[in-house]
Amino acid sequence: MDDDTSGETASRPAAESPAPTRRRLLRRDRLPAYALVSFAATQLVLLFWWVAYYPGLFSPDSLNYMWQSTTGNWNTHHPITYTSLVWLSLQLTGGVAALTLLQTVALAAGLTYAVTGLRRLGGPGWAWTTAAVVLVALPPVGSFVLAVWKDVPFVVVHVFLLGTVARLVARRRAGDTPAFPRSLFLALLAELTLLCLFRQNGFIVTAVLIAVCLLVLRATAVRMIVAGLTAITVALLTNWLLLPALGVRDAGSLVALETLFGDIAVGYADDPAGFSATDTAVMAQVAPLSHWRESADCYSVDPTVWAPAFDRDAAAVHKSELVSIWGRLLKRSPGGVIGGRLCRSSIGWNPASTGNVARNPNPWSVKAYVARDPLFRASPARYDAYSAPRSQAAYDLAVQLNARTVNPEWLWWRGANWAYAAYLVVGLVAWRRREPAVLALASLTAGNQLSVLAINNMQGARYMFAPYVLGILLLPLLLTARRPTGSAPERDPVEAAPAESGQVG
Structure with missing residues (x-):
């Protein structure tokens, strides 16, 4: 237990002990109401976005989920975890409105869980609730959660993870035992498993989270390692054994190699003479050399690997040779x-606008996607992939709000800036309060930033949406930066009350 706490307990007269205990009990009684207010307020705002963009917003990825789940062409190009949710919504309701509504409920629940956990670290309750409500009111976030995208549940899981990590930090601050109770272990295990199942870079985020927590939350080391390794193992076994057994077609490693192809294009455009005749002969079997040279764009691999001139089947056949060329x-x-x-991953670290950031899907744009995608025209779900607002007034307001939050890009769409804000806030609090454990709150942001730096294929704002959300959500921590002189760390009201009550009795 913290030395300040033990000193305060020893010097406090016995007659004074009931009053603090009563205050803790009263605050404990208010906690459920506070959680209810947080959930209701965020859900109400999210319902506005759901009504405005009903049944959801769509991208080419959205159409691919719907095509797979309605034509039986299940494959691993996108996470089956999310494709299965799309399939379930289509089967049960005939559309995706139920899925997008579920996404809003999950985010509201996650935010409630996160802010009630963060509140245990200090700060007024109104500040944490306000942060959650302001967050979902922001057009980039409000419209993002309505997109039929695997990135949405990926971000929601990050929010739940923040709530779990905050509770572990709070227990460390209060000196509670056990430092890592079974309930939080099970929550962390489920969250990390879903993180790895919804996106492949979830593995990197998991590794960074575990590494940071081992350094600053050492009492949780064993269960942290067990949870991380179990989550990674479950996700890998699902991909390698379960999905093939269920007849899911392996999409191959071509997607993972797209960044290598982009490197080759950029390298060939910069120095074509550096490539041997053997190298160019292989490249020419995949795409004309002129395409390799002219499509080179360090910001995105899409102009190279998704153009009609690029033969993806030939690339799959010659992938080992292309990897050798890259080497x-x-x-x-x-x-x-x-x-x-570094150029391609600039969405993850560069605070300045690059002028080519891919933002959230737009309503109505799905018509263009359907027209250009012959596969989707064969899907019976093509009639469900159109935005049809339930309120024209809500839709008009949503469009106006989104139009006003395009510029400045560094504020509204650069997740890197909110990552730096999170580091600043968490670092300041950890330094001022002399509590290194607080640094664990920034581990999720660091994991996302490192995963984008490690491998990224385009300037998609969605790749940094988790740091965007977490950065805004952590801002009220600034109100807890200064630790009152001579005072003890505040114990969590729910966990502390039973022990204190026993002392009084």
């Missing part, structure tokens, strides 16, 4: 490859 390029020009990767 030789890396040896010959490591600075060029690294520079291209």
